[in-house]
Amino acid sequence: MIDQPRAPSTVADSKKTATHATPAAHFADRLAAAVRRYANPVLVGLDPRYDQLPAQLQTAGDAPHPPAQAAAYRAFCQGVIDVVCKLVPAVKPQAAFFEQLGPPGMTALAEVIDYARANGLLVIVDAKRNDIASTATAYAEGYLGEASAWRADALTVSPYLGEDSLSPFVETAQRRGAGLFVLVKTSNPGGGMFQDLVADGRPLYRHVADYVEQASLQTVGQCGYGLAGAVVGATYPDQTIELRAAMPHTWFLVPGFGSQGATARDVAGAFDERGLGAIVNNSRAIIFAHARREYARFGASRWQEAVEAATRAMIEELRADTPAGRLA
Numbered sequence: 567m568i569d570q571p572r573a574p575s576t577v578a579d580s581k582k583t584a585t586h587a588t589p590a591a592h593f594a595d596r597l598a599a600a601v602r603r604y605a606n607p608v609l610v611g612l613d614p615r616y617d618q619l620p621a622q623l624q625t626a627g628d629a630p631h632p633p634a635q636a637a638a639y640r641a642f643c644q645g646v647i648d649v650v651c652k653l654v655p656a657v658k659p660q661a662a663f664f665e666q667l668g669p670p671g672m673t674a675l676a677e678v679i680d681y682a683r684a685n686g687l688l689v690i691v692d693a694k695r696n697d698i699a700s701t702a703t704a705y706a707e708g709y710l711g712e713a714s715a716w717r718a719d720a721l722t723v724s725p726y727l728g729e730d731s732l733s734p735f736v737e738t739a740q741r742r743g744a745g746l747f748v749l750v751k752t753s754n755p756g757g758g759m760f761q762d763l764v765a766d767g768r769p770l771y772r773h774v775a776d777y778v779e780q781a782s783l784q785t786v787g788q789c790g791y792g793l794a795g796a797v798v799g800a801t802y803p804d805q806t807i808e809l810r811a812a813m814p815h816t817w818f819l820v821p822g823f824g825s826q827g828a829t830a831r832d833v834a835g836a837f838d839e840r841g842l843g844a845i846v847n848n849s850r851a852i853i854f855a856h857a858r859r860e861y862a863r864f865g866a867s868r869w870q871e872a873v874e875a876a877t878r879a880m881i882e883e884l885r886a887d888t889p890a891g892r893l894a
Contacts, residue, residue: 721745
């Protein structure tokens, strides 16, 4: 059985002191310390899908109304956190799955973020936000750091609107000890439609990479990395190696491992020689591990044990086939 959530009674209660919080230490340094502490770079994605939840978290018949579905998402994600907080440095809630439920879903997202933080995890909110000028500033101030409403340690950001849309995130992150991960070379098959277009003799993703690397170089921490990170998909290993060489001060968030088909060998080029510089995301293959053939022995009733087994298997694979093995 899943323990009852230990989240605050209301979202407002959890934010009462947020605006007066002391700025956190440099984000990249905190991330490096967490990766070293757990001796692995696994990032568990929290992507709740109602029809894939363990049976005991679903109601009979069709999907319930948003409040009940949001409660199921909250219980499920908190149950995942109960397992992985002992194993990995960070989690990545995907905002879209909560947003589709409206206000109840957003309340659940806030409670999941608070629960993860209370259990010692860094939280990277995957919301891919951006706009220009004051709107970008509002997104940044709303999401990033202890002083924000959402209290994310980091946020994924789209670069399409250019420098004046990105600088408010960098400035807010620097002021609040938070981070951001800019979409540079994404893992989806259609990403190359725009990212691979050639401008001034180089693909667009290299121009984005140059901006992110400069932002990181200007905000570098003691670990050698800055607060501006890059999303670099594991499904493009050659480009990962290329970008690691071009972005020596930029921490990579690497999606595509697991359900999208990438393996540890595909992500090996994202790391530096210390085993730092990359955090590797795995969502469905971990959180819904009870539905995978290799973990069928657990069944839906022991789904948290399946989550643990899948997480440990990923940790060992990365240790065996990437420089992350040096962390152990």
